Structure formats: C-alpha cells, structure tokens
Amino acid sequence: AGGPWEECFEAAVQLALRAGQIIRKALSEEKRVSTKTSAADLVTETDHVVEALILQELQTRFPSHRFIAEEAAAAGAKCVLTPSPTWIVDPIDGTCNFVHRFPTVAVSIGFAVNQELEFGVIYHCTEERLYTGRRGQGAFCNGQRLRVSGETDLSKALVLTEIGPRRDPATLKLFLSNMERLLHAGAHGVRVIGSSTLALCHLAAGTADAYYQFGLHCWDLAAATVIIREAGGIVMDTSGGPLDLMSCRVVAAGTREMAVLIAQALQTINYGRDDER
Ligand code: IPD
Structure with missing residues (x-):
C-alpha cells in the first residue's frame, strides 16, 4: 500500500474519527438549528465546529492544497x-x-488531484464504521473489503435515494413520480435514510443495489464515488453519461446494466450546478 498521498489519507482518517467523536457527543445535546437554502436545509453549530476543525488542521498541514467544504460554500x-x-x-x-x-x-472527506478522485473517507459516527476507498487499492469498512452487489435486474433491486432540499410542488411531484416509476418497474423497495453518503456506502457494501438523487452536492459525492468504484461499482450521470461531480445529480449501482436502467427511468430535476453558484 502507501502511494504518494499516504500522509493525506492518514490525516483524513484521523480527522474523520475525531470529528465523529464530537458529533456522537453532540447528538444527544440541545442544538441551535438554522436554515440555509430552504426550510428543510439545516445547519447546526456542530456542522461549523467540525468543519473548522477539519479545515484548520488540513490547511496547517497542507498549506498549498485547496478546499471545498459544505459550510464554507x-x-x-x-x-x-x-x-x-x-x-x-x-x-x-x-x-x-x-x-x-x-x-x-x-463525516465525509474526499481528495482529488488533477481533477481525479484519489481517496475517500466516510465515517458513520454512531455505528463507528469507517469506510475508505483509495484509487487502485480497494474499498474497506473497518478493514473488511467491500464488494458491490452483482444485481442487473431492476425488478430484484433495493434502491436508495434522498429527497434533496427543495419542497416546492413541482420538485416534489417529480421526486415522487421518479419513485413511482421505479416501483412500477418492480423494484423490491425504495428507501430514504437521510444521508446521501451513508446510502452510497450501502451501495458500496452490496447491501443495496442502486442509488440515485437530484439535488446533492459535490461534498456528498466525492468520497463515496471512490469507495463505490473501488468496490467494483458504477457511478454515472443521470443522463447515462459520465459522472460530473458538480452537476448535483447521480446514479450509482453495482452493475452498469442496473445504472442504465435507473437512468432511463428517471425524469430530470434541475438543481443547477455547484460550480455556478
Ligand atoms: C444532505 C443529506 C440529505 C440529502 C441532501 C444532502 P447534509 O447532506 O445527505 O439526505 O438529501 O442532498 O445534501 O446537508 O446533511 O450534509
């Protein structure tokens, strides 16, 4: 193992674990909640505290690197x-x-060089599961190798999605109609667990067969994309074309066949782009 970004990867793991400890402790305490782009787009003091911890530490250790982070954005x-x-x-x-x-x-920390994703670290704070993926080196959860599901048949699939932040009637209609299309196609189930990154980790682990979403962001996708690809899975645009990290939409699956079936079933919900805000 090792590789040129070893020190960065180790820093990401240590910071994700430290951040997870803070989040676990704060979970049971009273929180002050504010809204961002919509009444369902929330932020707390802990989001800010954890982001500051991660960015300050990384900026000190790697002063020439660049940063994209949810609360800074x-x-x-x-x-x-x-x-x-x-x-x-x-x-x-x-x-x-x-x-x-x-x-x-x-907590999700992704790292890209030359616009290519090098590694991703996602820490499930309450279950203390550390998901990691490094380009060319596989994907793991707490040291166990991850492998996606080999399912190609939509009528045998467990599909995950997330609602996204908007709640206007036109968006909700499209969201529900996309879900309806997959259920009509015979999907075994459609689940919404409330975390894009952990849903994507289910896909990497083979405990779900597909994921799609409109309205997520590059920080929801970056780390998870490496983990899924290293677990043998496919991450693509909802048009069926290559993934665009800034496009606020994604289809992921264990097999290309499944990803294409999902992409074909979906109507587009246009959320704009992360790099045009
Ligand atoms: C959000 C959650 C949510 C999903 C959004 C994400 P945040 O991330 O994963 O389930 O619907 O698209 O942006 O705001 O909790 O970091």
Whole structure:
C-alpha cells in the first residue's frame, strides 16, 4: 500500500474519527438549528465546529492544497475543482437526522488531484464504521473489503435515494413520480435514510443495489464515488453519461446494466450546478 498521498489519507482518517467523536457527543445535546437554502436545509453549530476543525488542521498541514467544504460554500465560497490537490469536505452529512437524533450521520472527506478522485473517507459516527476507498487499492469498512452487489435486474433491486432540499410542488411531484416509476418497474423497495453518503456506502457494501438523487452536492459525492468504484461499482450521470461531480445529480449501482436502467427511468430535476453558484 502507501502511494504518494499516504500522509493525506492518514490525516483524513484521523480527522474523520475525531470529528465523529464530537458529533456522537453532540447528538444527544440541545442544538441551535438554522436554515440555509430552504426550510428543510439545516445547519447546526456542530456542522461549523467540525468543519473548522477539519479545515484548520488540513490547511496547517497542507498549506498549498485547496478546499471545498459544505459550510464554507453556504457562506459564499466558490466550488471549483482545479488540478491542484483539493479536499472536498462534508462535516455532517445527515444534518436533519442529527437534529432529530436519528442515528444515521456521517463525516465525509474526499481528495482529488488533477481533477481525479484519489481517496475517500466516510465515517458513520454512531455505528463507528469507517469506510475508505483509495484509487487502485480497494474499498474497506473497518478493514473488511467491500464488494458491490452483482444485481442487473431492476425488478430484484433495493434502491436508495434522498429527497434533496427543495419542497416546492413541482420538485416534489417529480421526486415522487421518479419513485413511482421505479416501483412500477418492480423494484423490491425504495428507501430514504437521510444521508446521501451513508446510502452510497450501502451501495458500496452490496447491501443495496442502486442509488440515485437530484439535488446533492459535490461534498456528498466525492468520497463515496471512490469507495463505490473501488468496490467494483458504477457511478454515472443521470443522463447515462459520465459522472460530473458538480452537476448535483447521480446514479450509482453495482452493475452498469442496473445504472442504465435507473437512468432511463428517471425524469430530470434541475438543481443547477455547484460550480455556478
Ligand atoms: C444532505 C443529506 C440529505 C440529502 C441532501 C444532502 P447534509 O447532506 O445527505 O439526505 O438529501 O442532498 O445534501 O446537508 O446533511 O450534509
């Protein structure tokens, strides 16, 4: 193992574990909640505390690197992926779960160089599961190798999705109609667990067969994409084309056949782009 980004990977693991400890402790305490882009897009003091911890530490250790992070972006920082080594951070994925003490909450740290994802670290804070993937080196959960499901038949699939932040009638209609299309096609089930990154980790682990979403962000996707690819899975655009990290939409599956079937069934919900805000 090892490789040129070993020190960065080790730093990501250590920070995800430290952040997870803070989040676990804060989960049971009172929280001050604010809203961002919609009444369902939440942020707490802990999101800010954890993001500051991660960014300060990484900026000190790797001063020439660049950073994209959820709460910095919410405060107006631009999301641009340049060829420079770039960290892509979601301090708490599943903030709504966190607010309600629903124990499905993660820290996600992705790392890209030359616009290519090198590694991803996702820590399930309450179940203390550390998911990692490194380009060319496989994907693991607490040291156990991950492998996606080989299912190709939509009528035998367990599909995961997330609602996304918007609640206007037109968006909700499209969201529900997409779910309906998959259920009509015979999917065994469609689940919404409240964390894009942990849903994507289920896909990597083979405990779900497909995932799709409109309205997620590059910090929900970066780390998970490496983990899924290293577990043998497919991550693509909802059009069926290659993944675009900044496009706010994704289809992922254990097999290309399954990903294409899902992509074909979906109607597009246009959320704009992370790099055009
Ligand atoms: C969000 C959650 C949510 C999903 C959104 C994500 P956050 O992340 O994963 O379930 O619907 O698309 O942005 O705001 O909790 O980090």
